[in-house]
Amino acid sequence: MSVILVFLLVIAGFAGWWLSHQRLTAKPWLEQNLAGDFVGFDRSSLPTAKIGLGVFLAVVGCLFSLFTSAYFMRMGLPDWQPLPLPRLLWLNTGVLVLSSVALQCAVIAARRGQTDNIRLGLATAGFTAVAFLIGQLVAWRQLTADGYLLASNPANSFFYLITGVHGLHILGGLVGLGRTSIGAWNEARPERLRLSVELCAMYWHFLLFVWLCIFALLAGWAGTLIDICRGLLT
């Protein structure tokens, strides 16, 4: 359970940092009428939707940390046989990076108000994300064809489970991306479109980060890293 505890520690650190800026030591019973002075503490200047997405990403991060925790605990048991990762995953990773880069370009275009480039970025991101999902499915097919079935070993089960959950999150993101694209083609209000594009990019970058962590985990590098840390501690 150490992975999830580290994750929660990060969340707690962030929450603590935020709370420390909220005058938690104020004595509210002595402070009347100061509504004007308090404006700075009323709410964040960030758009509400971004904060909402941030909270949601914390939940998603929690979910994947828990899968990782379970992975490490199950890995220690004797019947664990790591499976060879299909080389296709490297290509998929490249495609997902491309998707994120395309969305980042769309964000830059949105800040500059270049509608054509926004559309180009969104379309590229959408197609590469779909390509990533197809690539993942092909990787699954390769593994099953080679006899690495879901139930035959816990390492296989975790591989299908974690990549599947990640794929579902990409699929959900594609719905948001689709709505943003509809807005981009129907000439939505520029500031509104910019926010949607930024939200998509935030979600995409986060899922790319999650994928890189998962990839490292499934490839076994994360285990090596932990062994090194353990070696340093003991």
Next chain:
Amino acid sequence: MVDVTPADAVPPAEVGEVELYHPHSWWTKYVFSQDAKVIAVQYSATATAIGLVALVLSWLMRLQLGFPGTFDFITPEAYYQFITMHGMIMVIYLLTALFLGGFGNYLIPLMVGARDMVFPYVNMLSYWVYLLAVLVLVSSFFAPGGPTGAGWTLYPPQAIMTGTPGGQDWGIILMLSSLILFIIGFTMGGLNYVVTVLQGRTRGMTLMRLPLTVWGIFTATVMALLAFPALFVACVMMLLDRVLGTSFFMPAIVEMGTQLQHNGGSPILFQHLFWFFGHPEVYIVALPAFGIVSDLISTHARKNIFGYRMMVWAIIAIGALSFVVWAHHMYVSGMHPYFGFFFATTTLIIAVPTAIKVYNWVLTLWRGDIHLTIPMLFALAFIVTFVNGGLTGLFLGNVVVDVPLSDTMFVVAHFHMVMGVAPILVIFGAIYHWYPKVTGRMLDETLGKFHFWVTFLGAYLIFFPMHYLGLMGIPRRYAELTDMTIMTESAHHLNSFISIMAFIVGFAQMVFLFNLIWSIRHGREAGGNPWRATTLEWQTPETPPAHGNFGKELPIVYRWAYDYSVPGAKEDFIPQNVPGDFAPSREPA
């Protein structure tokens, strides 16, 4: 005497970036509504309905325990199904949904001075997914093999094996699916509650001016958002074990003489995941109760809450600590003694902020102008019950005490006191307190008094003797105890007595339900602020509050939520949106 002078140079609060959704038809106004107040009522009604099912299940269990062998239809399998569904419904589908979905939806926007939740559409979806989860749960009663009988903790391997009711039928699959749906729905709602508190607050409503109710619900929601994923992961993995034959949790096992295909899984892994959710869950239910009871006590004792800052800090500390105590539910799982030591220590540490809260409630009452209204009666009953249940929690937090008591009725008595009866008492108090705001009419006082005394005394008569049964060594989870030498004559009598009390308390809840329905039309007119309270929900121009909550302009907040009996003020309460300086430490204007 101090005059109320309007503060100048404070511009009216701007209408935020939230675009209010306006319903166009009866359907979008009352059924597919995006108004948090309507969603709150929908959540509460659904939770109450499914809670009634759980109440009936508890009666059936008590019939078997109190009068063993009398009722043929209660087979051991049925008994386990009753236990499982009773626990699961009460903890998750009733308490969590009612506190966060019900009270959270109704009170957060009104108390922070917002027109609605920040993402109303997602909020509406949250309710409908919750309803779907409840329906899936109910459907398991009608599935072949009936609902699961795995115990509310659903421990593998027994949860998905043939011997357990529903294990190889539909029961466990529907249970796990329902939980997964519930978590998805809750996450949608939870995002709203958190972000509304962060971003929806009106002008002048700083965090330290929030009523403690909002603090409690806010912190509990943050915890729930971080804890429910653990249950989600556990449910998904168990579902795969059951449906697709993976071995996340299932060890190599022989069932009825045949070797199952599972191999090498770890049931302890499930326990870790389950309790990583399960212990924060206790505080997810308790923190909103703490917050609400603080407001009830302060309002009905006409006195400011004692130690507001400490109350806020204690809520935050409890929220953080509750994530590092989970394994105290697993002392008997054969864990390393040092782990047990660590978790016993954190468990005892969490008693410190909790005790601070109890002292502060009592000190708020001290020399207060106590009105023994029905909400106040329930709040006082909560303090007593919570202290009682909390103290037995300190016993059980120690490994040496927990190991012999873990499988006895003592544990049943403990957790019913601390997270069953205590939060339910707060829910009742809160309903009597806010019902006038929701409907515009008061609940009937006589029926309310009857409901309170029967519920409070009755619940004590049910659960207090159970501690003694536990100390005698009477085990829990057994459908039939008749042939055991440990079951003395007196223990049987006590069991029958408890069962009769359970029926009486259950009857009092029917009276309460009648009161709820009858008072909608026939209750006394309440007016806008019957309790003369300070918080913003009582200052709305209309009662019940109209769509958009606050009329044309949002209120501006000039003070904290607890200005009761301020010296020099004309009345014994000053609403949060009234300007003027009454602080005793300052020179009068």
